[in-house]
Amino acid sequence: MPVPRRARSATALSGLSIVIGIALWQALATQVSGFILPAPWSVLSSLADPGFLARLLPAFGNFLLSVLVGFAISLAVAVPLGVMLGRSERLRRMFEPGITAIYAIPPVAFVPFLVVWFGLFFQARVALVVLMTVFDVLLVVIAGARDLRPGLIDVGRSFGASRAARLRLIVLPALAPFLLAGLRVGIARAINGAITAELFFAAVNLGRLIKRASQNFDTATVLSVVLLVSVLGLFTQWLIGWIERRFMPWHARS
Incomplete structure (x- = not known):
């Protein structure tokens, strides 16, 4: 299947922005010491080092596990709760002040409590991921549920659709763009x-790799880990964009 011209243009622009960013990085690196800002080649060399890769790959796998588990819990909580609050004006007015008040608190302020409740390891990391994601997704889903036109529900009701059928056939498809935005x-x-x-x-x-590299003043290794996290972020956004184009072509921003 040929790639649409507009999609090829968007890909080319994205690639151009990355090239420009690397060129600016290289230009800045030549003006300062490598101790302050290592050049792109130094960072890539750190990533290609076999000894470093042997430590990086297991660390990245465990890091990714905490991301996925925490985000899955957030979705399991935020999506049904957001639909319920968005579709019920009474419930929304009851709970929205509390949600807004908690959302305004920086999640790192809860770190001492998380240490007491969950310890210092996997459970605590997952809990912080949940705290940093659940309210973002929840507010987007609430907005989407409130945006649903009452006429659509009335049409489903007039055709005899049950509450579960209206939720599955009307509410969730109408919420799909908001769910993707939440994702x-x-x-x-x-x-x-x-x-x-x-x-x-x-x-x-x-985190351990970053701290050890910082203690050794190895800025190239620190930036290599940061670069890997950035690539992960780019990949996830690309994946969500692909899902949008694949399953909601009418809504895709291409």
Whole structure:
């Protein structure tokens, strides 16, 4: 199946932006010491080092596990709760002040409580990921549920559709663009939360690599880990965009 011209143009522009970014990085690196800002080649050399890769890959796998588990819990909580609050004006008015108040608190402020409740390891990291993602997704889903036109529900009711059928055939398809928006925001926050947890709690996985490299003033290794996390973020956004183009071509932003 040929790639549409507009899609090829978007891909070319994305690639051009990356090339420009690397060129600017290289230009800045030549103006300062490699100790302050290592050149792109130095960072890539660190990533290609077999000894470093042997430590990086297991650490990245464990890091990714905490991202996926925490984000899955957030979706399991935020999506049904958001639909319920968005479709019920009474429930929304009852719970929205509390949700807004908690959302305004920086998640890292809960770190001391998470240490007491969950310890310093996997459970605590997952809990912080949940805290940093669940409210973002919840607010987007609430907005989507409130945006649903009452006429659509009335049509389903007039054809005798049950409540479950209206939810499956009307509400969830209408919510799909908002769910994708929640996924875009939430997965980025999940990655952010996981790396924050590995730096704030016990230094493990990527957090340990960053801390050890910082203690040795190895900025190239630090940037290599940061670059890997950035690539993960780009890949997840590309994957969500692909899902959007594949299953909702009418809504795709291409």
